Amino acid sequence: MNAAEGDIVQFDNVGLRYGAGKEILSDISFTLYPGSFYFLTGASGAGKTSLLKLLYLSQRPSRGAIRMFGTDVITLSRARLPAFRRRLGVVFQDFRLVQHLSAFDNVALPLRVSGVKESELEKPVADMLEWVGLGDRSDARPATLSGGEQQRVAIARAVIGRPDMLIADEPTGNVDPEMAVKLLRLFEALNRLGTTVVVATHDLHLLKKVPESLIMRLDKGRLGDPTGALRYPPKRPLPQTPGFELEDGL
Amino acid sequence: MSLIKGLGSERSAQLVPQARLTGPMPWVIAIMVALTTIAAAGGLALANLAGAARAELSGGLTVQIVEAEPTARDRQAELAVSLLANAPGIEAVRRVPDSELDTLIEPWLGDAGAAGDTVPVPALIDVRLSGPVTDRRLQAVRGLLRGRAPAAQVDAQSSWLRPVFSAISSLQWLALGLVVLLAATSAAAVWLASRSALGSNRGTIEIVHLLGGTDGQIAYIFQRSIGFDAVLGGTVGLGFGLAAILLLGRQFAALGSGMISGGGLGLYDWAAIALIPLAGVIIAMITARITVLAALRKML
Ligand SMILES: Nc1ncnc2c1ncn2[C@@H]1O[C@H](COP(=O)(O)OP(=O)(O)O)[C@@H](O)[C@H]1O
Ligand SMILES: [Mg+2]
Numbered sequence: 043m044n045a046a047e048g049d050i051v052q053f054d055n056v057g058l059r060y061g062a063g064k065e066i067l068s069d070i071s072f073t074l075y076p077g078s079f080y081f082l083t084g085a086s087g088a089g090k091t092s093l094l095k096l097l098y099l100s101q102r103p104s105r106g107a108i109r110m111f112g113t114d115v116i117t118l119s120r121a122r123l124p125a126f127r128r129r130l131g132v133v134f135q136d137f138r139l140v141q142h143l144s145a146f147d148n149v150a151l152p153l154r155v156s157g158v159k160e161s162e163l164e165k166p167v168a169d170m171l172e173w174v175g176l177g178d179r180s181d182a183r184p185a186t187l188s189g190g191e192q193q194r195v196a197i198a199r200a201v202i203g204r205p206d207m208l209i210a211d212e213p214t215g216n217v218d219p220e221m222a223v224k225l226l227r228l229f230e231a232l233n234r235l236g237t238t239v240v241v242a243t244h245d246l247h248l249l250k251k252v253p254e255s256l257i258m259r260l261d262k263g264r265l266g267d268p269t270g271a272l273r274y275p276p277k278r279p280l281p282q283t284p285g286f287e288l289e290d291g292l
Numbered sequence: 293m294s295l296i297k298g299l300g301s302e303r304s305a306q307l308v309p310q311a312r313l314t315g316p317m318p319w320v321i322a323i324m325v326a327l328t329t330i331a332a333a334g335g336l337a338l339a340n341l342a343g344a345a346r347a348e349l350s351g352g353l354t355v356q357i358v359e360a361e362p363t364a365r366d367r368q369a370e371l372a373v374s375l376l377a378n379a380p381g382i383e384a385v386r387r388v389p390d391s392e393l394d395t396l397i398e399p400w401l402g403d404a405g406a407a408g409d410t411v412p413v414p415a416l417i418d419v420r421l422s423g424p425v426t427d428r429r430l431q432a433v434r435g436l437l438r439g440r441a442p443a444a445q446v447d448a449q450s451s452w453l454r455p456v457f458s459a460i461s462s463l464q465w466l467a468l469g470l471v472v473l474l475a476a477t478s479a480a481a482v483w484l485a486s487r488s489a490l491g492s493n494r495g496t497i498e499i500v501h502l503l504g505g506t507d508g509q510i511a512y513i514f515q516r517s518i519g520f521d522a523v524l525g526g527t528v529g530l531g532f533g534l535a536a537i538l539l540l541g542r543q544f545a546a547l548g549s550g551m552i553s554g555g556g557l558g559l560y561d562w563a564a565i566a567l568i569p570l571a572g573v574i575i576a577m578i579t580a581r582i583t584v585l586a587a588l589r590k591m592l
Contacts, residue, residue: 100502102592120507123592128504138499155505199503 049112050076050207050238051097056106058092066092067263070106074240076206079233081249082242084260090242091135091211093260097240098132098209099123111206128156131205131237133213137196139184145171145195146180152203170198173228175221189216197225207238214248226251317485317518321525321576322532324478325569328471329533332568335467336561337541342460351383352449353419353433359443360412368441369415375436381422381429388416414445425449478572483579485521490514490587497584501591511584515577522576526569533565 051074058067067089074080082090095101096108099115108115110126118126131152139148146167153163171180174194176187184192193216200208208229214222226241230252233239243249249257259266355372359365369387376385393413421429425448437444490497493514500510541556557565 098502100592120589120592124504124506126504127502130504132502134502138495138502140496140499142496151500152503155500155503155509 049073050110052107052109053096054107056096056103056108058089058096058101059104065104065263067096067103070265072258072265074207074238076238077233077236078238079230079252079255080238080240081252081255081257082240082260083244083246083249083257086244088260089263090244090260092263094132094209094211094240094242097207098130099127128152128203129206131200131203131208133193133196133200133208133210135211135215135242137184137192139192139195139199141184144181144183145176145187148184148195149198149202152199156203166202170202171195174198174225190218190221193217194221194225197228201228201232201237204232204235205237207240208232210239210241212243213241214243214245222248223251317521318525318528320481320485321478321522321572322529324474324481325526325529325572326532326536328474328478328568328572329530329565330536331467331470331474332565333533333537333557333561335464335471336557336564338460338464338467340556340558340561342457342464346457350424351421353421353425353430354447354449355417355419355433355437356445356447357415357417357441357443358445359414362412365412365415365443368443369417372437372441372444373417375440376417376419376433379433379436382419383422384418384420386418388418475571475575479575479579483583485518487583490583494587497588498591501588507585507588510588511581514580514584518580519573519577522573523569526572529572530566530569533568537565 051072053070053072056067056070057065059065070093082093084090092101096103099110102116111129113126115123115126140151143151149170150163150167153167168177168180171177174197176182176191176194176198179187179191182191184195187195193213197210197213200210210229213229214225217225222245226248229239229241241248249255355376357365357369357372359368373385373387376382393416397413419433423429430446430448434444434446437446497510500513537557
């Protein structure tokens with residue numbers, strides 16, 4: 043397990059069980075490289091969300107080793123985890139918007155947590171809401187938004203801080219196909235700016251929409267390569283597009 | 293003060309909603325602070341009362357001339373007064389005039405009989421020593437009077453009031469116990485309230501946690517929000533408590549008894565009472581912090 047220069051995530055023989063139940067994830071080994079775009083597929087119940095939980099540091103594996111940004115995050119002290127989480131952008135399957143806060147305040151939350159000044163966050167947050175098509179709903183509470191609108195707020199919150207890695211759990215599950223494609227463009231745009239993207243989805247049509255993506259498949263808690271011997275997925279260089287602007291995305 | 297600053301900056305205060313005035317927290321705290329205030333005021337007033345009475349009585353002796361025959365009584369009383377007035381270590385000697393005795397005993401005997409007419413009433417002499425009354429000095433005074441005023445009975449004034457003092461002292465302990473119990477109950481109530489606030493905001497806490505919020509940041513949000521409730525409740529509670537104290541004080545003052553008037557509250561007492569809501573706020577915020585941190589520690 044030489045921490046190859048530039049790898050952003052490394053899983054080694056990771057297993058996960060909830061409580062005393064059976065293993066939900068077994069023998070998971072893979073490496074993610076910076077700037078790549080990954081799809082994580084698999085039937086419902088295959089363990090996609092569980093794998094992402096390990097990735098966004100909300101769950102500890104029951105066995106195995108996980109390195110992120112070159113650091114072993116399993117033995118890392120609790121006090122140092124927030125700094126790692128701030129480098130991630132997460133779209134939760136159930137959105138996890140703060141119900142008492144407006145769309146604006148939900149999107150601004152990661153910036154406020156990181157201590158960004160109020161004067162410096164108003165414009166980026168407003169622009170981001172504009173970009174996901176919610177410019178006129180910035181004062182709305184989540185409960186007054188449709189499922190698709192909430193999902194877009196969740197996505198805006200995940201990408202607002204220009205994370206090193208974007209982790210999205212079924213991010214297009216509640217939007218119509220057109221909006222799904224538009225959101226994928228947003229992820230691609232972010233990806234071209236250098237963000238590593240991991241999108242979990244059971245929608246196989248989505249995979250074709252991002253030609254340069256790499257695909258990981260989970261089947262009953264195991265990654266697609268049945269021997270587990272290979273690094274999965276294989277490394278492949280990505281074409282970089284410097285100077286790509288968010289506003290040009292659509 | 294960071295508490296006030298947090299309330300002022302609207303945007304950052306919105307990490308978690310501020311206005312939770314509808315919850316039971318402020319009222320629970322208000323009631324606790326009011327009760328604690330009243331109990332503390334009562335205890336402090338009793339302490340002052342006991343202290344004042346003790347100081348006033350500690351140097352006092354009472355000489356009674358218990359003699360049924362009026363002329364003998366008067367003679368012995370006058371002799372005793374002149375003997376005592378010339379003895380060393382005695383500050384003041386005063387024979388309580390018969391008219392004063394009449395008013396003193398009137399409630400028991402009615403004004404039918406003036407002192408000494410129908411019912412023989414002893415002559416009373418108030419003696420003030422220069423220091424506290426010790427057994428030795430009591431014996432010395434008795435020795436002085438023994439031969440010449442055989443009807444004299446000498447008592448320390450404080451010994452008459454010993455049962456009163458012990459009753460007051462019990463009440464003081466009771467007040468102290470109440471204050472301690474109320475403080476413990478308040479802390480428990482605040483603990484429960486902050487746990488339930490935590491429960492209903494668990495989602496928010498998890499989200500801020502997953503977005504990279506530190507334990508300190510999250511605890512601060514709750515501390516501030518519960519501190520705000522506690523300030524509100526403490527202020528209201530102190531208001532109710534003070535109103536009750538002033539009302540009770542006025543009613544006791546209306547009794548016009550000299551003894552009760554010794555039980556007023558001094559500047560330091562009022563300062564101590566004013567610290568009660570402050571202590572409430574501090575307990576509330578510390579409890580909130582401990583509760584939130586304990587819950588967070590269970591998350592990765
Ligand atoms: N918190 C949990 N406690 C116990 N079992 C869980 C928990 N979360 C998920 N599971 C189980 O783990 C398996 C994988 O679930 P999940 O990771 O959500 O799959 P997917 O996202 O691919 O649908 C399922 O069988 C599910 O019931
Ligand atoms: Mg899932």
